[in-house]
Amino acid sequence: MIYDVTLNIAYDYPAAVKDARHVLRVRPRELDGQSVRTARVTVAPHPDEAGRELDFFGNALDQLLILPEHEALSVAMRARVEVRRALPDLEATPTIADLAAAAAADRETGPTGPMHFLGDSRIARRIDAVSAYARELIDPAAPAGEAVLAFASRMKADFTFAPGATTVDTPLQEAFAKREGVCQDFAHVMIAALRGVGVPAAYVSGFLRTSPPPGRPRLEGADAMHAWVDVWLGPDMGWQGFDPTNGVTVLDDHVVVAIGRDYSDVAPIDGVVLTAGPQKTSHSVDVVPVGERVRKA
Structure with missing residues (x-):
């Protein structure tokens, strides 16, 4: 496209x-x-x-x-x-447990090295309640790709997309407690949750193509800047995008602008x-x- x-x-x-x-x-x-x-x-x-x-x-x-x-x-x-973007084979990924072990052992120091996306960052800090939410929903024996997609889908079901409910300065724990916010909040919660179970996760900012109602022309200005999550799925597959606001893997509707540890980097x-x-x-x-x-x- x-x-x-x-x-x-x-x-x-x-x-x-x-x-x-x-x-x-x-x-x-x-x-x-x-x-x-x-x-x-x-x-x-x-x-x-x-x-x-x-x-x-x-x-x-x-x-x-x-x-x-x-x-x-x-x-x-x-x-x-x-x-x-090619459709990823999410089944052909290590288990969550094996992925976490591989990430902890990885020593790549370049910009795509998983070590940069495991610990706390300025905004996406690990919080006990968020980590517990991830542990409840993510099976450590499941293929990591499938487990992360299922988690993104569950977030879409559990959280309400509510423009105006939060601001750019709303703390992650507040958005998590309210279970509502915008794409930035969804991304930060997912990042903190995955890091809480040892899975490297990065914040992605960019653009999302939206589609008009059937039979209607597309309106100018209908899109907005968007945020989603890149997840490291092991040395073979590398990084793959997941969009918790929409509960999907990232394919051709997403245009990447910047990648970092959280919003403060991008x-x-x-x-x-x-x-x-x-x-x-x-x-x-x-x-x-x-x-x-x-x-x-």
């Missing part, structure tokens, strides 16, 4: 910003099964300095410095991405601004198969 992807992020500030420094993580990644044909980022006001690099995990960073005073910031990303925009008062932000996403008709909302 080939997609045209559009992301727009806007900030409005209550007072003029002086000396803004930003790090953007908005460009789709080059990965096995995902190829970026074109990608372009535009920013207003125009940056005084701009540079690009990769972080430790291989995510594309845009480093920006904006010196003139400004009361608004806009970021637009346009990309064409081809996604063709936030679309980070940085420092000098201003006063609360800022307002909005974003919209379009993930449109090439050639599909789009109607303005």
Whole structure:
């Protein structure tokens, strides 16, 4: 599947910003099964300095410095991405018990090494109640791939997708206790749960293609940024994506932007601004198969 992807992020500030420094993580990644044909980022006001690099995990960073005073910031990303992922054989994976032992013994220190995704991270910390939830539902003798998919499906059934029920700062334990939240909460709970039983799990941010109702054209702006989980399934299969919000394995509807230990590693925009008062932000996403008709909302 080939997609045209559009992301727009806007900030409005209550007072003029002086000396803004930003790090953007908005460009789709080059990965096995995902190829970026074109990608372009535009920013207003125009940056005084701009540079690009990769972080430790291989995510594309845009480093920006904006010196003139400004009361608004806009970021637009346009990309064409081809996604063709093979259907994984989840049965042909080690048992959960064997996988946990292999992960504990692995000494790969590169960005895909499971050791980086086993312990506590800034947001996804192991919590006794979350680990107990995982142990109750995950059979250590089951093939790891099948067990993780079943766990993602169970999370979809047990948790309610409720925009507005949480914020970006809501602690993981609160979202778990409420059993509601958004994709970010689902991903953090699943990561903490899997790490709690010794399974390496990473946070993935990106885009999800959504489909309009039958017979209706796709609306512009109908998509949003999404989050899911990559799970290490052993040295043979490596990393495989699972989406607990939807209870599915990650195939061609998902476009990867950034991978890290939790949201703090992959936030679309980070940085420092000098201003006063609360800022307002909005974003919209379009993930449109090439050639599909789009109607303005």
